[in-house]
Amino acid sequence: MRESAHLSPAPTLNGTEPRINRRQAAKVRTRQKVLEAARDLFAERGYEPATIRDIAKGAGMSTGAVFANFQDKAELFEAVLTEDMTSLAETLKGGAGKGSVQERLNSALAAGYHGSLDQLPLFQAIVARSWFQPLAAETRARAVSAQVTSVISEILRDGIGTNEIKQDADITLLTEMVWDAYLSNYRRAAYDGWSLETLSGHLDKQLKVILAGAVAR
């Protein structure tokens, strides 16, 4: 993988490691600058209208410098997606807290909204792209999103452990429905100007519906 290749030390033959490390550090900085510019442009225009030329311009470098780091726009988009989903998964994990399954899901996902509302157009671009991309890209995107959905299914499985959720509950189905509900609310934030509080309140109603049949009585 390109990522690991440029982060692992290159073989040195003549003790010039510090120089190579400086070069490596510069390369990481360049890569990060490209990613930031790409993130801004995808958020502003969506995937299709964003061009490598304009991403390079946004990063203050040549298109050649962009291509030295990323094969094409699709790879650039996936790198942004990976960063964002990894960060969202961490946020959800940190936000889960204690309480009932519904409370834990709501506080984890509310933390997710909190951490991503300032990136709303980027999330819109990500979901839009997810509906119209090559199968290989979709497959990789699912693997990346699985980091986030696994936080949801872990909370649900914990609920089975504590007998709050029925033993035979379909965790895969419930996870998918919670994730879809979570994502669908970004639309309301985007077009209806929903605040964090409104989002979290609506999500709580959706969670109540989704969990109604799964909660052990």
Add this chain to the structure above:
Amino acid sequence: MRESAHLSPAPTLNGTEPRINRRQAAKVRTRQKVLEAARDLFAERGYEPATIRDIAKGAGMSTGAVFANFQDKAELFEAVLTEDMTSLAETLKGGAGKGSVQERLNSALAAGYHGSLDQLPLFQAIVARSWFQPLAAETRARAVSAQVTSVISEILRDGIGTNEIKQDADITLLTEMVWDAYLSNYRRAAYDGWSLETLSGHLDKQLKVILAGAVAR
């Protein structure tokens, strides 16, 4: 509205109405040809990469002839969306049949899948666009989709009438969740090759989850 304007008779001063009617008929045919070409191109490429030039080419006419019928690509897309949602609403109404609320929802929505699976890429393009469009376009798209969602909420309200669904059920919320579940399955059809049977079976599980807390006991 452009639609009604070109369908209503133009004022005639000299008894040439038949000629004008032929011209009107030709205009309707031209419009329809443009719509078909647009539909094909949106399905093939998605919204952004589709150009008026290529739509005109697909319809075998000049870009001028396209612009004589549609102001821009956004209006063309909305005309396709309106046709499709109107037709989907009719299909759902026709498919609802008899039985429990879950059975009626499932047969209505399975009819929807049946009538639209051959247009799968167009549906993908429509959902993708719905995530990244100007607010005014979103507002119009919602008005058009309301034709479809109202079929869902009518079935749910019928269930309140027959005491199958609780009197205080949140029909707006349930409708939204059924519609989101319905749409989300198009992804599985697109990327996982789900058949009509698989879609309908999965939808049935989703409906069961959504209705679990709303069914009166």
